[in-house]
Amino acid sequence: MKKKFEVWLPLLFSLVLIIGMFIGYKLRSAQPNGGLSVGSSGSALNEAAAIIKQKYVDSVKIDSLEANAIREMMDELDPHSVYLPPLDLKETTEDLSGQFMGIGVEYKLIRDTVNILSVFKNGPSEKAGLKIGDQVIKIGDSTVAGKKVAATTVSNLIKGAIGTKVNLQILRGNQLLQVPVTRADIPRPTLVAAYMIDKNIGYIKLDRFGSTSYREFMEAMEQLKKQGLTQLIFDLRGNGGGYMDAAIDIADEFLSGDKLIVYTEGLNSPKKEYRCKRPGVFETGKLTVLVDELSASASEILSGALQDWDRAMIVGRRTFGKGLVQEIFPLSDGAALKLTVARYYTPLGRSIQRPYNKGKKVYMDEVWSRYANGQAYFADSNKVNTGKQYKTPSGRILYGSGGIMPDIFVGLDTTKTSKEINKLFFNGSFNEFVLHYYLDNQKVLDPYPSPLTFSQQFQPGKKMWLEFVGWAKKDSANLSTVPDSERVRVENRMEAYLARFKWRDNGFYQVLNLTDPVVARATDYLKTQ
Template sequence: MKKKFEVWLPLLFSIAMIIGMFIGYKLRGAQPNGGFSRVASSSPLDEATEIIKQKYVDSVKIDSLEANALREIMNELDPHSVYLPPAELKETTEDLSGRFVGIGVEYRIIKDTVNIMSVVKNGPSEKARLQTGDKIIRVNDSTIAGKKLSNTGVSNLIRGEKGTPVTLQILRGSQLLNISVTRADIPKPTLVAAYMIDKNIGYIKLDLFGSTSYREFMEAMERLKKEGLTELIFDLRGNGGGYMDAAIDIADEFLSGDKLIVYTEGINSPKKEYRCKRPGIFENGKLTVLVDELSASASEILSGALQDWDRATIIGRRTFGKGLVQEIFPLSDGAALKLTVARYYTPLGRSIQRSYSKGRKVYMDEIWNRYANGQAYFADSNKVNTGKQYKTPDGRILYGSGGIMPDIFVGLDTTKTSKEINKLFFNGSFNDFVYQYYIENQKVLDPYQSPITFSQQFEPGRIMWQQFVSWAQKDSTNLANISAAERTRVQNRMEAYLARFKWNDNGFYEVLNLTDPVVAKSIEFLKSK
């Protein structure tokens, strides 16, 4: 009962507030000074704000009240319409723009000390000779070591206006160094890996559809084709979407003629079709697209178009199921509304939007329920085969309204990860261990010239595992009963993380994909045709 009351409390409060405002408005003449000043052509929300501003018993932050009111209004709409405060809007814009102003390092706070985990190639920090493993003690006049700062707090100190310097005091080994770094535009790639798996099969991993994604994709494709690419694995797992135009442009590179890619339509948005408009870079080669339950929106536009036209084989698990299009509308205070303006439909007319009639929480929880009810593990549990049927040019039957169903299902490993290993992954201790191992063993790793030779020849074996067991004990975690199979999985992950420190994300995926069952299934499929 208490839980139900808590759920309905905001609505009851809003109703009471509206009734109270209405009564107060009717009785305004009886109040001192004859009521309140009213803005011409104002809405009830404007009037309520003015009443509070003029009549409330204590001082109040009107900006905060207005922001909370906007959040509640957006909560009454669909799950993807949201209010973005200025800070969140800036972060969203930076993610999608493909760049931000900074010094070009990835850092992590370990035991109240900021550790540089990687340095952006050709960025200002590399030019200033910062290195992976450096510890930041001071930023300008602010000591940050031992200060329990958040990531946001550190970022606010390091970032600034383009072209301005920031002085960092660095601990490198036992040596203290003062290094000046000039802030600059830092690229933030959305395409995180592109390499040849063998002499014919290329692999591309796209994390987000941003403003630079199409250019990054084309550059990667042109390079891989020169290296012999005739077949492609395009990995969209975990890609939550982004700019629809980027997905359309990339789809155009796979589809021929003037094929329909997607169309959008809404009550206030007339139907608009998006079609192919140029010859594509890869219209005929064998193509697989990898998806999972976190592949959403623009990822579903792309995979849905390729599936509808029988152009690609979709492999993995059912996608998120987001078939709504948002636009960002700036507000006068630097905030914005991210508002759903239309629904999108695949070329066959499928809307893959999941129902959100039971509310935002149930809608979001459905994704995590897939892990609990078996949908993420078993093909029969993962199917959405109800409602209207749609037939592809090759005669295959597809369905809508619940995400993109893969043509080939690959479930998660049914072998459960122990609570001990889960703890070390989720609290960051695993990542901290691999980082520390890398710092202490760089000379051991130096001879390896590529991620593949590293994975083939590097055998940390018993020594590294024992070090990890000892590390875990400091975190009150006992790994004595970990199975041999789980130990092997963890060691494979260790190798991939080590490769990331040496070769960045590209190296990480080259090593990780060697034991990835979805990539393995994709390779098997491509070689079987």
Template sequence: MKKKFEVWLPLLFSLVMIVGMFIGYKLRGAQPNGGFATSRRSTSLEEALEIIRQKYVDSVRIDTLEANAIREMMNELDPHSVYLPPVDLKEANEELSGKFEGIGVEYNQIRDTVNITFVLKDGPSEKAGLKIGDQIIKVNDSTIAGRKVTSTTVRNLIRGEKGTSVNLQIRRDQQLLTIPVTRNNIPTPTLVASYMINNKAGYIKLDRFGSTTYREFMEAMERLKKQGLTELVLDLRSNGGGYMDQAIDIADEFLDGDKLVVYTEGTNSPKKEYRCKRPGIFETGKLTVLVDELSASASEILSGALQDWDRATIVGRRTFGKGLVQEIFPLSDGSALKLTVSRYYTPLGRSIQRPYNKGKKVYMDDIWERYANGQAYFADSNKVNNGKQYKTPAGRFLYGGGGIMPDIFVGLDTSRTSKEINKLFFNGTFTDFVFHYYLENQQLMDPYSSPISFSEGFDPEKAMWQQFVSRAQKDTINLTYIPEAEKARVANRMEAYLARFKWRDSGYYQVLNLRDSVVLKAVDFLKTK
């Protein structure tokens, strides 16, 4: 009986907490210090907490009960309101801040070994002498080689406060070396690629909207304009959002006058409009925006505003459908509530938010359903009509309630990837093969000055394919009868991975985009517009 009661205790406590919130608290909004104004009267929650502390049969961790109760309470709200423990809050802040404190390497766990795949130029690790291809055996006294350690464990061991030192035991050319590295601030760009596709069209890919995104975007635009940019392909695919103000500032660079970009409104948040404030860097050039089912929140704010004003042509697949605005409210123990405070609406008044009344699981599984029911492949399968039409200044009709539906739909490639190739991708064989090919053949890439010249002069099917077939056979996978079309796709991916080792993400996308159907469709559209 006692064990059963202990199992149900967090749920019972959460129910008490919810009742206490409704009865004892009156939520009055965020204070300057991040707290709330509350009644001085003791609440049911506080009373229940004190009773449990004083009277419960066994000792209990009140902080754990509180955390569990808060999680249960947040589960009763919308899918994007969440409780963030201190460690999760720190990671969330780092992801959007544009920097973190660490040693400046990227690594890949291949089998049970952590391999360094990139060393930041002028970063702590380069200064300490680390190189691409080094294998990390130990971090301080913690052995990580030969063990199934998670990437989170490795990251937590390597990262630390600026100025502190970490000792890495490295295997290099069959030798063991111990290298001390002093941690420092490491930049994390949110703009991962920018280059000229041709003599007119530029390409910019935003990975997320962090605190430095607008600055990075403006620097890229200035650079590309000097190279002749008069048309732009802005890639927001898989961009899950971030800071709304960054998306608004970028929209301002495309829209003229004092046009409305977005407005927000909620039960406890009065309507607030966000309008253009300054002359933009690209108010009249041809513009296409690429989106997919993982483009969400701030990405939908930007693409929705440009679509509503007929400023850009949206290309790709229907976006995620997140039209809720969250704010982070710190709690006294270092945790926080990421709470939805309002909905956002596009300039025409469209709410992009998908329904979530069937629960969080159904809501999140919607993306997988799109792959299963054809919505990721065929435009006609998408249901975004919420019963209300919105007319743009140019006379086009748009709909809300289920994400941004692109003006030009480009479905996923219907040709299926073979189970053999999928297995090589998922078990790490593909990544392992390309990484070691790069380490052993770096001199082959030396003559190439750019990713495009590399793609034009290097033939992965001739140079790498047979070696890849032999490597796959070690995993008892036969690639002899792979169709030519699939072989070409895999070879393109190999080439893109190689380009990334030398030219980073920009090189990766320059090569990958040569065969990307969405990018090719956008470029073709710019030529005909």
């Protein structure tokens, strides 16, 4: 009997196991998730995505759901930690690389039409025959004229692989033209202007801190020093930052020895110091740095270091207040996380970062609120100069937490601009008028060898102003009562915009800066010290 039981025991065991598995399967299938296997080691986000993918009633783009979930997570962090979809990541990289794949034109959307304002010399568009004033009707099969189209849409249609062609339909006067343009690698300078204000004072404007900024800066300094530069106005207004390394390298050219330029530190990022490494190209000459509320991040690193060491006089208005360091972490689908990994501190230990505990909207709106509460107009209205004090080598008192406060405050002009003029600037009518004036008077710039000569000798006077008054009537704007002071300001801007057609940004700033109060204050400081 015992022997028979031993023979049947394995069979009975197998039968019980099979029955148990069957019962377990039925019990599991009766559960709400239908026995879905999501793995115990995954996160709740992965589990949710798997359940949705396998059990949702309709088809769903799981990638879009995951991207939205990541965005929501990033929104819970600081305002500068963001999710970058593949296209945004590409644009971010191109913006700072100093190169992009395009056709070599500058354009502007005016009244729902893409107008070509500049054609790069020896670029693909010049070779294809495009001209200033051409209006783009179609890019490939996409119509871009006569309807509201985003600037990013136009840019994405124009860009493409090097060597490929994009077919443009152009309106030139009353003639429709088909113009094929071969895309190429187009340099995009980050340094937009460099010239001598007088025999000693040079001016440099840096638009952003990109991979080519340091080289562009050194080349500009070499040229200006050959022309007699002994003093410098370095304009960082509107410069929203970029690569921290570029700011550090340029700061190194202004500071001597092994001075500390900036240090970074975060919960998961040990303290790291960045010091001067080489003899600088401009360690002793008089220096002013121009800033405003849109000068941020790398601009604040540079201006903060120079202010802490008493190396430069900071002129303008309080900077943005961004003291966070981001790194880009690629994701497997081509997107990326732009994640804050540390805070940066000026040599004296100042953190420039503004508070962001009230949410992203309040944080971003704070800059614009400065116009409403007087901070953009009056130095006494800036209430950030409280809390811990920091003393420079010369004994000056500085403050952190809220941006770089300039040593010389120059507020916005309190003279009100008329509603009619504002309307013409905001709806693009002013830009359109200057473009048409240039097209109708293309030889107007021919006699002038330089922007300065043009500004000194060209007098738009009543003729150009009267044309503008007539032009404005199309927008139901009555300029007959505009005061003379405002008329003069508008005429000065007209001259600057005209100069851009011949000398591009370098000419634009040479003319515009002649009436710029911040540049004037910096120039006066350099001349009187």
